[in-house]
Amino acid sequence: MPFTLHGLPVSQGIAIGHAHLVSHALLEVNQYVIAPRHVEAEITRLDEAVAQVHAELRTLRATPTSAQSEVAAFVDLHTMLLDDPMLTVAARSLIRERRCNAEWALVQQMEQIVEQFEAIDDPYLRERKADVVQVVERLLKVLLGHPGSVSPRRKEDLGTIVVAHDLSPADTIHFKDNRQVAGFVTDVGGATSHTAIVARSLGIPAVVGLRHVRHTVRDDDIIIIDGARGIIIVDPDERVLDEYRLRKSELELERSKLKRLRSNRSATFDGELISLQANIELPRDLPQVRDVEAEGIGLFRTEFLFMNRDELPDEDEQFEAYRTVAKAMTGKPVTIRTLDIGADKALKSGGPRMETNPALGLRAIRYCLAEPQMFQTQLRALLRASQYGKIRILLPMISHAHEVDAALHAIALAKASLRADKVKFDDSVPVGGMIEIPAAALSLGMFVKRLQFLSIGTNDLIQYTLAIDRTDEAVAHLYDPLHPAILRLIHQTIQVGARNEIPVSVCGEMAGDARFTRLLLGMGLHQFSMHPSQILEVKQEVLRADYADLSAKVARLIKLDEPERLREAVERL
Ligand code: PEP
Numbered sequence: 117m118p119f120t121l122h123g124l125p126v127s128q129g130i131a132i133g134h135a136h137l138v139s140h141a142l143l144e145v146n147q148y149v150i151a152p153r154h155v156e157a158e159i160t161r162l163d164e165a166v167a168q169v170h171a172e173l174r175t176l177r178a179t180p181t182s183a184q185s186e187v188a189a190f191v192d193l194h195t196m197l198l199d200d201p202m203l204t205v206a207a208r209s210l211i212r213e214r215r216c217n218a219e220w221a222l223v224q225q226m227e228q229i230v231e232q233f234e235a236i237d238d239p240y241l242r243e244r245k246a247d248v249v250q251v252v253e254r255l256l257k258v259l260l261g262h263p264g265s266v267s268p269r270r271k272e273d274l275g276t277i278v279v280a281h282d283l284s285p286a287d288t289i290h291f292k293d294n295r296q297v298a299g300f301v302t303d304v305g306g307a308t309s310h311t312a313i314v315a316r317s318l319g320i321p322a323v324v325g326l327r328h329v330r331h332t333v334r335d336d337d338i339i340i341i342d343g344a345r346g347i348i349i350v351d352p353d354e355r356v357l358d359e360y361r362l363r364k365s366e367l368e369l370e371r372s373k374l375k376r377l378r379s380n381r382s383a384t385f386d387g388e389l390i391s392l393q394a395n396i397e398l399p400r401d402l403p404q405v406r407d408v409e410a411e412g413i414g415l416f417r418t419e420f421l422f423m424n425r426d427e428l429p430d431e432d433e434q435f436e437a438y439r440t441v442a443k444a445m446t447g448k449p450v451t452i453r454t455l456d457i458g459a460d461k462a463l464k465s466g467g468p469r470m471e472t473n474p475a476l477g478l479r480a481i482r483y484c485l486a487e488p489q490m491f492q493t494q495l496r497a498l499l500r501a502s503q504y505g506k507i508r509i510l511l512p513m514i515s516h517a518h519e520v521d522a523a524l525h526a527i528a529l530a531k532a533s534l535r536a537d538k539v540k541f542d543d544s545v546p547v548g549g550m551i552e553i554p555a556a557a558l559s560l561g562m563f564v565k566r567l568q569f570l571s572i573g574t575n576d577l578i579q580y581t582l583a584i585d586r587t588d589e590a591v592a593h594l595y596d597p598l599h600p601a602i603l604r605l606i607h608q609t610i611q612v613g614a615r616n617e618i619p620v621s622v623c624g625e626m627a628g629d630a631r632f633t634r635l636l637l638g639m640g641l642h643q644f645s646m647h648p649s650q651i652l653e654v655k656q657e658v659l660r661a662d663y664a665d666l667s668a669k670v671a672r673l674i675k676l677d678e679p680e681r682l683r684e685a686v687e688r689l
């Protein structure tokens with residue numbers, strides 16, 4: 117039976133594919149101690165689950181598919197793992213001796229085995245830990261009353277829709293390597309969480325905050341993601357599938373038409389030049405940047421170089437990454453933000469502590485200043501790369517003058533150490549700051565004196581001004597870029613920048629949302645930075661805009677404080 121679920125639209129477009137349920141939620145099983153009299157029954161429960169998974173695997177092996185030998189190979193491997201005493205015999209002992217429930221016993225044992233696999237040198241064998249996890253998942257599904265689906269119901273032409281309780285930005289960045297992933301849907305998450313941001317940068321449709329999708333959808337179910345409306349349709353009938361196939365190809369056609377704007381000069385109808393730059397997470401995003409002929413990199417979120425790994429990247433590795441980007445951009449500005457780790461962007465190891473309010477904790481510039489050695493490594497790498505292009509250093513989450521002073525001091529130290537090592541760098545690398553904390557937007561005087569450019573991070577500015585966690589779907593409806601307070605903070609920052617001849621850009625998600633292009637132009641914004649996939653749509657708005665007319669209209673609009681009137685005025689712009 118088809119059914120529809122509603123969530124938050126985070127990345128536009130339509131995807132049609134087969135569900136692939138990912139493990140995190142499933143592996144977070146209940147853990148409890150059972151009464152001694154229930155021990156034998158619990159062991160029987162486990163044994164029955166093992167027998168059922170054996171039967172599932174046998175059925176799977178006997179079902180004809182186009183990839184018979186691959187299926188046989190993994191079924192044999194999974195059967196072998198299922199028979200391995202390390203897994204089930206040890207799990208039985210945990211039930212008997214420690215009186216753990218069956219699910220808990222399995223997960224504990226799985227963790228032990230995975231740890232052993234991780235220590236193996238051979239990369240092929242090391243990767244087999246994923247098979248251990250999959251076998252345990254199959255067992256858990258049976259135990260939790262969700263027998264695994266075994267029929268290969270997949271249609272050849274469809275991609276994969278990842279279905280998860282939650283995905284971290286670190287998980288999502290993996291999809292850059294896996295072009296099979298056509299889209300993803302999650303139970304939790306907010307529209308400007310970094311997971312959503314990465315989805316947009318990949319150009320794959322995504323809907324988050326669906327609440328119960330992980331438990332409602334089964335592996336291999338066909339799912340349609342309607343990214344613009346924030347809905348998913350599970351198990352659609354042929355008529356609905358055809359309708360969405362048509363809409364998908366229409367959207368693709370519209371996107372390809374936009375490509376014609378690639379080489380157009382980015383200026384408003386009345387001739388005001390507007391710079392449209394790109395946000396990137398990794399050097400491998402460069403082809404997309406080139407495709408749309410972005411005028412520079414307005415934000416390189418360097419923290420993505422630091423994620424999904426045990427050891428932090430050393431100076432040479434970072435230098436290579438920054439140099440690659442600087443060289444590829446051939447003299448166009450490349451704004452590299454120093455590490456903005458913390459909150460939803462966690463390091464695998466050695467990162468900030470577990471905190472009650474991580475978004476208010478030791479993140480971004482606070483973390484860098486607390487880890488001077490790590491900061492020096494990054495600054496030296498950045499400065500070394502400045503020889504190869506037009507690098508600008510951007511400090512995230514500044515709130516006070518002393519943080520900027522300390523960061524500038526750190527940059528001076530990095531320069532001195534490079535000089536001592538006789539390493540060349542560009543001594544005049546501009547240093548700027550992110551305006552994303554209301555306190556910074558309200559006290560720009562101290563920043564314009566110390567910095568050479570400003571960049572408004574609307575994602576955090578909205579989060580902190582409205583006290584709304586950007587990753588929490590429960591308050592997502594309150595996340596309002598058009599709140600009068602937000603508009604005033606942005607407007608004021610752009611105006612103060614102009615008065616002080618300090619360039620101001622917007623690099624938060626508002627800059628890439630074509631619904632806000634005219635509003636930002638009317639506020640006097642001349643530099644926008646967004647995902648490459650959004651640049652041409654925004655350019656289309658810029659080309660149609662009359663800058664002088666918008667300035668006059670926005671000067672009036674900004675005085676409104678009745679939200680509905682404001683919203684209408686923005687729509688009428
Ligand atoms: C922002 O906060 O708007 C921003 C651009 O930084 P990030 O999204 O990486 O926090």
Ligand code: MG
Binds near residue numbers: 575576
């Ligand atoms: Mg931010």
